[in-house]
Amino acid sequence: MSIDSQERPGTTSESKSVNVATMFFDRVEKSAQREAFRRLENGTWTSLTWQQAAEQVEALAAGLLALGVESEQRVGIASGTRYEWILADLAIMCAGAATTTVYPTTNAGDTAYILSDSDSRFVFAEDEAQLEKLHDNRGDLPGLEKVVLFDGEGDGDWVLSLGDVLELGRQHLEQNPSAVRDRSAAITSDQLATLIYTSGTTGKPKGVRLAHRAWVYEGDTIAGFGILDEDDLQLLWLPLAHAFGKVLISAQLACGFASAIDGRVDKIVENMGTVKPTFMGAAPRIFEKAHAKVVMSQHGVKEKLFNAAFAVGRQVSRRRREGKSVPPPLALAHSVFDRLVFGKVREVFGGRIRFMISGSAPLNRDIAEWFHAAGLLILEGYGLTETAAGAFINRLENYRLGTVGQVFDGSEVRINDDGEVQIKGPCVMDGYHNLPDKTAETLTEDGWLRTGDRGQLDDDGFLTITGRLKELFKTSGGKYVAPPAIEGRFMAMCPYAGHMLVFGESRNFCVALLTLDPDAISSWADEHGMGGTPYGELVKSDRVREMIGEYIDRLNSELNRWETIKKWAILDHDLSIENNELTPSLKVKRSVVEEKQKDLLDSFYQR
Template sequence: MREYSTALSVTVPATGNLTDDVVTNGRDHADAVVFSRPVEGTWHDVTAAQFLAEVRDVAKGLVAAGIEAGDRVALLSRTRYEWTLLDYAIWFAGAVTVPIYETSSAEQVAWILADSGARGVVVETPDHGSRVTQVRDRLPDLHHVWSLEGRAVQVLTTLGRDVDDATLEARRAGTGPGDLATLIYTSGTTGRPKGCRLTHGNFMFELTVAVDELDELFGRARGATAAGGEDAEGEAPSTLLFLPLAHVFARIIQVGCVKARVRLGHSADIRHLVEDLGEFQPTFVLAVPRVFEKVFNTASQRAVADGRGAIFGRAADVAIAWSRSRDAGRVPLRLRAQHRVFDALVYGRLRDALGGRCRYAVSGGAPLGERLGHFYRGIGITVLEGYGLTETTAALTANLPDAQKVGTVGRPLQGTSVRVADDGELLFRGGQVFAGYWQADEATAEVIDDRGWFHTGDLGEIDDEGFVRITGRKKEIIVTAGGKNVAPTVLEDLLRAHPLVDQCLVVGDGQPFIAALVTLDPESLSAWATQHSKPDDLATLLHDDDLRAEVQQGVDQANLAVSKAESIRAFTLLDTAWTEEGGQLTPSLKLKRSVVMREHRDDVDAIYHR
C-alpha cells in the first residue's frame, strides 16, 4: 500500500471563522478594492470597507427575520456579486449556507430545501421563485423566500435597521472552526444528492494552505497598496468567476480571494464571458476541463474556417513540444525560434481571449489531459491541475507554479496524506475532509473508515515524487467478456479532445470488445460541413463516410493511450446532445452514466448485434 504525505508548514487558525477575513480587511485595509461588480454595463469597484458594511446590513436583516444561529439559508442564483454578499451575511448571522444550482428542477429544489430543513431561501429570478412556490406545501420549515430581482438586499437591509452592532457581533463571534459553514449537496451521477457538511475549520484549513502554496496567484495582494494598487510588476491579482458558486470549486476560490484581498468579479452569463474577460482582464481564471477543451477546439475550427488551419495545427504542435522540452530541461534553439514566431502570430490572440493578462488557470473537476496541459503552458498560460471533491472542501492535491508535472493532479497539499489501497482506490486524510453527510450516518461510514481515511471512489497512482495521477472511477470500471478491466474515463477524456466531439461514453461491460457512443459539437460540425461542402444537416452527416473518418482519427489517437484489449473497436454517432438541462450531465459537466445507458440501451445493443 503506497502512501505519501506533505508536512504542514503554516499555522491554521484554531479559533474564529470565515467572517474574520471580512472584518480584518474592512478594518485594516479599508480602501483596498476587493470586488468589481457590473452595474449597467460598467464595472464598479467595491472596497473592503464597503463590502463589510453591506454584509453587516444584510446580516442584520436575517437576524431581524428570525434566522437563528445554525439555521440553514439556501441560495438559488447564478454567479453574481450578491451571491458572495449573501454567503458572508449568512455566516455573519451565525447561520449555514445551502447552495442550490440555478438549473435545478422544482423536485431537486424541494429535496434540498426539505432535507436541509432550510428556514429561508434567496432566489434570483421569478422563475427560480416559481420552482419554490410549486413545492412550498412540502416545506414546513421554510419561513422566508426573498428574491434578488425583488430587491432582497434592500429589503433585508431595511428590515435589519433596528438590530444593533453588538447583537450582530455576538452572533458572528459565536461561530467557531467546528461549526457548520455550509451544506453542499453533491450533484450526484446516481441517486439523490447528499448534503456534505463542511465546517468553517474545513475552509480555514484548505485556504490557509492553498493561499500560501499558490502565492503566485494570491500572494501579490499582500504587496499591493492599501488602495488595491499595482504591485512591483504592475499587476494586482484578480480573477473573474464564471463557474457556479453552488460548486465547491468556485466557492473555495471566492473565499480565497476574500482572504487574500484578490479583486474578484462575477460573470453570470456565459454568452458575455469573452466580453467580460476582455473588460475585467483577470490575472488567473478557474474552469473545468471541458471549458479548456472547448476553447482549444473553437480556436482550431475558426482557424480552419479562415484558411489558417495548417498554421494553427503547427502552432499547437510547437506549443506542446516547447512545453515538453521544458520538462526535459532543454528547449532546442530551432524550437525556441518557432515558438517566438507563433507567439506573435497565434498565441497572443489566444491569451487575448482570456483578457490579455491571464498567466495562470486552475483546472479541476475531471482530468485535463496531458496534451491540453502542455498546449496551454506552451502558449503562455500555465494550467495548474488539481484534484478534490465536495467532501474535501475542494483541493486535496494541486500542481504548483514551482512544482508541476503535466498529466498529474499534483502532490498532496500541506497537512494532507494520500494512500493507494490494494484495489487501486485513492484514500486521503487531512483537515479539509468533511464532517460527514447530513443526516446520513451510514453513508458517512461508507466513505470514512475508522482510521479517518476518506475513500474517494477514484482510482489512481502515486509516483516517486508524490505526484498523483487519476486513472478512473472505481464504480465505473468496465469488465469485458474476456475479463479485461478498462477505465473508461481515460479514453473519454482523450476522445473529447477531438474538435468534432462534444461528449462520449465508453461502453463494453460484459461485452467482447470496447465501443463508444459519441455526440457531436454543433459549432464545430457546422464549420466542418461548410469547409467540406457538405449539407449542414446532422441527420444526413451522421452517415457521411468522411465525417466518420474524421471521428475515427480521434478514436485512433485515444487508443494510443491504452492496450489493444482496452481500445475502442467501434463507435456510434448520435443525433442528440447530452446536456445538464436534459439530465445527462451534472452541473459540473460530469456524465451521468446510468442515465445515458438507460436512454441509449438500444444504441449499445445495436453495436454488439450488427
C-alpha cells in the same frame, strides 16, 4: 492496508481567523479601500471595495438576525453565480447560520427535497423562476418561513425582496450595533458553515456537511502558496453552489485579490478579453472548448504557420519541464512564433493570465501540453465536495502535467490495496446530513475519506488519478478497461467532439456513444458546403460520420486491442443538464445515458 502514503507538514499561512466570518472581517480591515468585487450592471462592469461589500454583508446578516435565524440553522441559496450569491453566503455565515446551496438548474422536486432535508428556514431565490419552484412545492416545505428574492419585489408575506432584508438589517443595527460582530466572534471552527448537496450521477443528492475550519484551512493553504495577492484579479464564472466555485471565495478572503463575477458560460472568453484577469478556475470542458475553437479558426497558410508554431512550442515546453536548456536555434524559432502565434492565443484569454486552475474532472494531458506550449500554464488540482474542493494541486514553481499535484500542506494521502485514493485532513467533511450509514461507508473509523477514485503517487508525492473504482469495467474476455482515459484521449484529438462515453461491461468488445459540439460542427458544416443544416441531420450525414470515423480510427491506433472501439454512434443531441444527462458541474450521468440509450447499445452486439 496502505501501499503508499504521503504527508505534508502544516506550513499554511498564519491566520487568526477560526471561522469564515472573522476571516471576511479581517480581510476588510486589511484591504478596506481596495477593489473586492466587480459585477455587470446594465452591461457595464462596476466595482465594489471591501468596505462597501462589508457594509452590505453586515446589513444583510443583521436582517437575518432580525428574522430570528439561529446558529447553524440552514439558509438556502437557489441562484446562479452573481455578486448577490456571495453577499448572501457571507451574510449567512456572519449570522452564524449555514448555507444550503441549490443549483439554479435543479428541478422543482429536487429543490424541495434539498430544502426540506436540510431543514432550511429561509432561502434566497434568484428570480421568479426559482420562486415558482418553491410556490409549486410549498406544501412540502412547512419549515421554510421566508423567501428573499434577488430580482423582484416581495409580497408582504412569504416573499421579501433583498432590499427589504437589507433595510430590516440596517434598522436592527441601529438598535444593536455589534449584533453581527458578536455573533461572528462566537462561531467555533467546528460549527457547520455549508451544506452542499452533491449533484450525484445516480440517486438522490447527499448533503455534505462542511465546517468553518474546512473553508478557513482551504483559504489559508492557498494563501500559503504565495502565488496570489491583492493585485490579482480572477474571472469567477464557476457555479457557486459547487465546492470548486465556493473555495475560490475562501481563497479570495485569505489572499485579498478581486473577483469579476459573471456566471454565464457562453461569455467566458468575451469576459476574459474585457476584464483581463490574471487567473481563472475552470472545469476541463471549458479548456477543451477553448482549444477546439482556437484550432478550428486556423485555415490555409495560417494553419500551417499555426501547426509549425505548436510543434516548436511543444518541444520548448517539454525541455523546460524536464529542466533541459533550449538550443539557440530552437529558442530563436520559439521567439518568432511567440510573437506571431502564441501571443495572439494568449490575447484571446485577456493577455494577463499568469496561470489557470483546472478541477472538477480529469484534464487531458494533451490539452494541458497544448496550453503550456502557448505560454498558458494550467495548474490541475483534485478534490471532492467532501474535501471542500481542494486537496491536491500543482504549484506554480513545482508542477507536473498529467498529475493533480501534491497533497495540501497539513493533509495526508494514502493509496489502499485496491488502488483507492484516501485523504485525511482539516478539509474533510464531518459527514453526510441525515445519512449516518452513508457517512460510515465513506469515512473510516480513523477519519480517512474514501474518495472512490483510483490513483498513483510518484516518489515526489505527485498524484495521478487513473479513474473511478466503479467506472473501471471488465470485458467478457477478462480485460479491464478505464473509459475516462479513452474518452479523454478522444476529446483531446477531435475538436468537434461534445462528449464520448465508452461501454463494454461483460461484453466481448467496447462501443461508444458520441455527441458533437453544436458550435464546432456548425462551423465545420459552413466550411464544407452544408451550412444551415440542422444538427440532427448533420450528425446522420455520411460526410460527418466519415470525418468522425477518421478520428475513431486514429484513437484505436493508440489503444490496446481490447480497448478499441468496434462500433459507435453519434446521438442526435448534445448531452445537457436539462435532459438530466449532465450534473450542474458538467459531469456526465453515465448510468442515465446508458439507460436512455439501452436499445441502441444492445443493438451493437446483435449479430
